[in-house]
Amino acid sequence: MRTVLVVLFDDVQSLDITGPVEVFAGAEKQAPGAYRIRTASLDGGSVRTSSGLTVVPDSTLAAAPAPHTLLVPGGPGTRAPDPRVTDWLRAHGPRAERLVSVCTGAILLAEAGLLDGRRATTHWAYCAKLARDHPAVEVDPDPIYVRDGPVSTSAGVTSGIDLALALVEEDLGRDTALTIARHLVVFLRRPGNQAQFSAQLAAQTAQREPLREVQQWITEHPGEDLSVDSLATRARLSPRHFARAFQAETGTTPGRYVDRVRLEHARRLLEDTADGIEEISRASGYGTPETMRRAFLKTLGAAPAEYRRRFHPAPSARATPAR
Numbered sequence: 001m002r003t004v005l006v007v008l009f010d011d012v013q014s015l016d017i018t019g020p021v022e023v024f025a026g027a028e029k030q031a032p033g034a035y036r037i038r039t040a041s042l043d044g045g046s047v048r049t050s051s052g053l054t055v056v057p058d059s060t061l062a063a064a065p066a067p068h069t070l071l072v073p074g075g076p077g078t079r080a081p082d083p084r085v086t087d088w089l090r091a092h093g094p095r096a097e098r099l100v101s102v103c104t105g106a107i108l109l110a111e112a113g114l115l116d117g118r119r120a121t122t123h124w125a126y127c128a129k130l131a132r133d134h135p136a137v138e139v140d141p142d143p144i145y146v147r148d149g150p151v152s153t154s155a156g157v158t159s160g161i162d163l164a165l166a167l168v169e170e171d172l173g174r175d176t177a178l179t180i181a182r183h184l185v186v187f188l189r190r191p192g193n194q195a196q197f198s199a200q201l202a203a204q205t206a207q208r209e210p211l212r213e214v215q216q217w218i219t220e221h222p223g224e225d226l227s228v229d230s231l232a233t234r235a236r237l238s239p240r241h242f243a244r245a246f247q248a249e250t251g252t253t254p255g256r257y258v259d260r261v262r263l264e265h266a267r268r269l270l271e272d273t274a275d276g277i278e279e280i281s282r283a284s285g286y287g288t289p290e291t292m293r294r295a296f297l298k299t300l301g302a303a304p305a306e307y308r309r310r311f312h313p314a315p316s317a318r319a320t321p322a323r
Helices: 014-030 083-095 105-111 124-133 158-172 174-184 209-220 228-235 239-250 254-272 277-283 289-300 304-311
Strands: 002-007 035-041 069-072 098-101 145-148 151-154
Touching: 002 014, 002 083, 014 035, 014 158, 014 174, 069 083, 069 105, 083 105, 098 105, 098 158, 105 124, 105 151, 145 158, 151 158, 158 174, 209 228, 209 239, 209 254, 228 239, 228 254, 239 254, 254 277, 254 289, 254 304, 277 289, 277 304, 289 304
Parallel strands: 002 035, 002 069, 069 098, 098 151
Antiparallel strands: 145 151
């Protein structure tokens, strides 16, 4: 039996608790005896979440059982944490077989020195702060979760569900994780290196209408000629003026924006269709499978065929329509 211990504190984000807990509780129903879920606060008293809900823990942190998986949620309460919480984490975190944080729970792990020398992520709005305050931590702002040895950190709220499903799949197998995902009506597993934002959300929306139209055109036509010259013509600007204006208004260059849109498009086709690699490379604007392969290896660390093998569900594993 794996004990999952969730650390509670005032102003915690309720979904950071309930999302992963629902996953582990679902796994316990599918495989009785697999997990024992416990919650604990400093004094054993109830905590008030950032949304106003009250959660009553099972025990004090001092009396909590030794965890297999120690889960630290996030929320506003991590901004000025009680030093006793970080002291407890510093003393007990290394004893857990797995350390897991959701959202800004990574800040508490960092304060306790548990992320030093490791790659980690957190909610996009706090990645810069985490990197600035803890230079010994290699902060990656893009993925929805990062696993570095026994330490796993995830981005905002729902990514805690993705990470918990990945841990259950590791512990109990794909079928159990898939059953839980179906019950929760979520994807079995979004890849951990999936970006926290799509290209459109990661970039700012241009203020001027011609540039906004170009952004939309790129998204809808990834297989077209998306060179700066071609896009500048569509925006009715000179290439030099277009490139400067696009970066000034969106925060990224046209080339980087196009690269991200094409990668997202290719990933969706690999995940959701049975189209061949060559067909997908053309539809996504790469032209050749080798060009797409280089883009995948550079950004995701996996070739398209490997990516599909890992994240394209088998026909029998796809959820049936709700009745």
